[in-house]
Amino acid sequence: MYEKMQKFFDDLSFTNFRYLFYFVTPNETTYYRVEDVPHFTERVSNWFLVLILLEAIVLNLTGKKRKNSLNDSLTSLTAGMLSQLPKFGGRAISLISYSYIYENFRLFDAPVDSVWIWFLGFLAQDLAYYLAHRAIHEAGVFWAFHQMHHSSEYYNLTTALRQGMFQEFGTTFFECLESFVIPPPMFLTHKALNTVYQFWIHNELIPKLGPLEYFLNTPSHHRVHHGRNPYCIDKNYAGVLIIWDRIFGTFEAEREEEKPVYGLVTNVKTFNPLYLQLFDFKELGWDKPRMKDSNHKDLFPGFLNKLKTVLMPPGYFPGVETKPFFWWRCMKDPTEGIPPIEEKVVKHNPRLNLWETVYTVAQFVIAIIAYKEFLPTRDSLSWITFLAYLGCIISTIQAIGYFLDKSPYAARFEIVRLLILITYCLYAENVLLTTVFLSALVYTYYLLLSVK
Ligand SMILES: [Zn+2]
Numbered sequence: 001m002y003e004k005m006q007k008f009f010d011d012l013s014f015t016n017f018r019y020l021f022y023f024v025t026p027n028e029t030t031y032y033r034v035e036d037v038p039h040f041t042e043r044v045s046n047w048f049l050v051l052i053l054l055e056a057i058v059l060n061l062t063g064k065k066r067k068n069s070l071n072d073s074l075t076s077l078t079a080g081m082l083s084q085l086p087k088f089g090g091r092a093i094s095l096i097s098y099s100y101i102y103e104n105f106r107l108f109d110a111p112v113d114s115v116w117i118w119f120l121g122f123l124a125q126d127l128a129y130y131l132a133h134r135a136i137h138e139a140g141v142f143w144a145f146h147q148m149h150h151s152s153e154y155y156n157l158t159t160a161l162r163q164g165m166f167q168e169f170g171t172t173f174f175e176c177l178e179s180f181v182i183p184p185p186m187f188l189t190h191k192a193l194n195t196v197y198q199f200w201i202h203n204e205l206i207p208k209l210g211p212l213e214y215f216l217n218t219p220s221h222h223r224v225h226h227g228r229n230p231y232c233i234d235k236n237y238a239g240v241l242i243i244w245d246r247i248f249g250t251f252e253a254e255r256e257e258e259k260p261v262y263g264l265v266t267n268v269k270t271f272n273p274l275y276l277q278l279f280d281f282k283e284l285g286w287d288k289p290r291m292k293d294s295n296h297k298d299l300f301p302g303f304l305n306k307l308k309t310v311l312m313p314p315g316y317f318p319g320v321e322t323k324p325f326f327w328w329r330c331m332k333d334p335t336e337g338i339p340p341i342e343e344k345v346v347k348h349n350p351r352l353n354l355w356e357t358v359y360t361v362a363q364f365v366i367a368i369i370a371y372k373e374f375l376p377t378r379d380s381l382s383w384i385t386f387l388a389y390l391g392c393i394i395s396t397i398q399a400i401g402y403f404l405d406k407s408p409y410a411a412r413f414e415i416v417r418l419l420i421l422i423t424y425c426l427y428a429e430n431v432l433l434t435t436v437f438l439s440a441l442v443y444t445y446y447l448l449l450s451v452k
C-alpha cells in the first residue's frame, strides 16, 4: 500500500507535468526502440486526476458549479478507461501496421537521433492527426468512432478523457502515411505526446491566450470544436498546431457574443457507457440507409444511395451539397440542417439519492483500482485472470452507467454481476475481494432495492 502511495506521488513529477504541454526537448524524447518509448499516458494519468480535482475545486469556489457534474464526469472518466482496454500491450493499435510498412516500404533510413527528423515527426503526426480527426467527423460512418468524445454536454478536463473505444481503428490509415519516413519509436512518441497535449485544452477556465492563439490549439479554439452551435460545426480539428485549420479553411474563432454550447447536435440522454460508445454505428450504418420520407418511400433507394449514407458526411441527405477533401466528401455548408441552440438548454441529469451516489462513487473507485492494477500487468496475466479483470472493469463501468441513468434495471444488473464476481473470487480463493463484493451485494439488496 505504502509503495503504491509512493508511486502515486513519484508520478507527480515536474517531468511528467511537462509532458502535458509537449514541453520537451528532442534529445530527452529520442528512443531507438519501440520498447524504450515510455507509456506517456500512464505516466501522466496521476496528473490528470490531480488537475481534474483542482479544476472541480476552482469551479466550485468561483461559483461555476454548473460547469461540471458528477454523473457526466464519471461517464467521461470511465470512457477514458474503456478506450485504453482494446490496445495490445498498451500500445497504439496502429503500431502493428505502421511498423510493417516501415520495415518493408520505407523510402530511406531516417536517422533517429536527428533533431530535424524529430521536428519532421512532430509535424507529420500533427498533420496526420488533423486529417484523421477531420475524417472521423466528416467521412460518414467514421463519425461513429469519434462521437463519444463529443457526447458530453459539459466542457471540462474530464471531457478530454471521454474517448471512443475504437477510435484508433478509424485513424490508423492516416498515421500509416508517415510510416514511409518516420521511424516507429519516433512516431509512437509524437503520437502519445500529441494526445497528452490535448488534455489541458479541455476547460472553460482558461481564456484566450493572446499571440499563442495564432499557431497553437488552445482551450478557446477547442471549445469551438466541441460546440453544437451552427458556427462551431466541423471546425478546429487541430491537435497541437491550429495552423492546419487555418491552411485548410476549417478555422473558426470563439465568439464572445455566442459562447459554444456543448454536446452532439442531437444529444443522447443517457450515461450508459457501452450504448454511448456504440449506438452511432447502428444509426449511421443500419438505420440511416433505411430511412423513409413522409410518403413512406426509401430516402436512399438502391445499393449506391445506401452506400452514400455510410460514406457521405453524417449530415448528408438527398439535395445537400458536398465537396471533395482528401479521399472523402465534406459538407459545402456545415451549418446546413443544424438547429439553432434552444432558448433554455436542459441537460440530462437524473437525481440520485444519497445511497445511490455513495454506491456509484464506491464502484468507480473499485473500477479505478482494478484498472490501475490491470494496465501495467496485463501482458503477464494468465488468460483467465486477464478476462476476469476485463469482465470486472467493463461490468463495473456499465453498472455505474445504469445507476447514473436511474435505470430500473440497475440494481438487478448489479446483483447478477456481483454473484458472478463472487463466484470467480471464491474460485480464485481471494478472500478480500469476496468480502468486498459480498458487502456490495448486501448493500444493493437491502438499500438500493428498498430505499427509493
Ligand atoms: Zn472531434
Ligand SMILES: [Zn+2]
Residues within 6 Å of the ligand: 149, 159, 160, 202, 222, 226
Ligand atoms: Zn476534444
